[in-house]
Structures are given as C-alpha cells and as structure tokens.
Amino acid sequence: MFSRTEIRQNLLGCLEIALFMPQARTRFSDDSDHALKSFVIPILLFPLSIIAIQLVPKSAIDVNSANVLSLLLSLRLVMSWAIFFGAVYWIAKQCERTRHFSQFVTASNWLTIPATLVYLPVAWALLSGSHSWDELYPFMLCVTGYTYLFSAYMAANILKMPFELGGFIVIINVMINDSMYEITHWVGNIL
Numbered sequence: 001m002f003s004r005t006e007i008r009q010n011l012l013g014c015l016e017i018a019l020f021m022p023q024a025r026t027r028f029s030d031d032s033d034h035a036l037k038s039f040v041i042p043i044l045l046f047p048l049s050i051i052a053i054q055l056v057p058k059s060a061i062d063v064n065s066a067n068v069l070s071l072l073l074s075l076r077l078v079m080s081w082a083i084f085f086g087a088v089y090w091i092a093k094q095c096e097r098t099r100h101f102s103q104f105v106t107a108s109n110w111l112t113i114p115a116t117l118v119y120l121p122v123a124w125a126l127l128s129g130s131h132s133w134d135e136l137y138p139f140m141l142c143v144t145g146y147t148y149l150f151s152a153y154m155a156a157n158i159l160k161m162p163f164e165l166g167g168f169i170v171i172i173n174v175m176i177n178d179s180m181y182e183i184t185h186w187v188g189n190i191l
Contacts, residue, residue: 006029010038024107029106030103075184080177087169089101122139
C-alpha cells in the first residue's frame with residue numbers, strides 16, 4: 001500500500017506540522033492517488049474513536065449495541081469527510097488553490113496520527129483510573145486547542161493561504177463534526 005519512503009516522508013511531515021515547521025508542505029504528495037490512499041490512515045485509527053466514545057461520560061447513544069454504535073460512527077465519519085472536503089474544495093476553488101487540494105487531503109488524513117497521539121495520555125489516564133473525566137477536562141481543552149492550531153497551520157501552509165483562512169477551515173471542520181455528532185446522537189436516540 002505505502003512504500004517505506006512514503007511512510008517516512010508523511011510521518012516526517014506530520015512531525016514538522018506539529019512543530020509548525022514551514023518545510024512540512026514538501027513532505028506530502030499532491031497526487032490524487034496518494035490522497036485516496038491516505039484515507040487508510042484514519043480508517044485504521046477508527047477503532048480508537050469507538051474506544052474514546054466509550055470513555056467519555058455516558059450519553060444516550062451509548063445504550064445502543066456496539067454494532068449500531070460502530071455503524072453510526074462510520075456514517076458520521078464518511079458524511080463529515082464528504083461535507084468538510086467539499087467545503088475546503090469550494091474555498092480552494094474561490095482562492096484559486098485547487099492544485100493543492102490533493103496535498104491538503106493527504107496531509108489532513110496523515111495528521112490524524114499526531115492528533116491521536118496527543119490524546120493518548122488522556123485515554124490512558126481515564127483507562128487506568130488515575131484521573132477522572134472532570135480532572136482531565138482542562139488538559140483535554142489544551143490538547144484540543146493544540147490540535148486545532150497545528151491543523152490550521154497545515155491548512156494555511158499546504159493551501160498557501162493566510163493563517164486566518166486556515167483557522168477558518170478548522171472552524172468549519174469543528175462545526176461539521178459537532179453537527180454530525182448531534183445528528184448521530186439524534187439517530188442513536190431514535191434507534
């Protein structure tokens with residue numbers, strides 16, 4: 001699927017983006033085939049999302065079976081991707097930056113790795129029982145803010161846009177994910 005060189009380059013790009021290094025944009029391929037292949041990364045990390053949902057304080061959707069929960073979260077993920085990447089493509093088209101769109105998709109998908117890694121201490125603390133959700137919530141806010149910052153940096157750097165527009169792209173992503181989360185809960189309550 002991925003060659004060693006591709007994996008090394010993309011992981012190096014993830015590290016450089018997480019450290020706000022400008023050369024990160026050269027690490028990700030701008031080929032549409034690489035962009036499609038990159039969806040494997042968040043799909044492989046998807047089971048961790050299901051575990052994370054189980055760690056958060058209980059909600060109505062958790063009363064459903066694991067199969068229903070997996071289906072709802074899978075549909076949420078696919079719909080979020082479609083809406084988010086459609087919105088970013090529209091923005092890139094308006095700014096005449098569509099030639100960088102495949103590279104943006106590739107970088108976005110690979111960035112799920114560092115985003116997942118920064119959340120692992122929270123998951124470990126919850127699983128080990130060493131901290132409660134209330135104790136970890138402030139730390140979780142800081143980690144979330146950091147992931148938003150490096151995501152905005154990535155969007156601005158890859159699409160060659162001002163940082164403010166990269167931040168707006170992240171805000172769009174947050175709004176889409178929150179809306180899809182609410183829809184998922186609504187459907188989960190119906191089921």
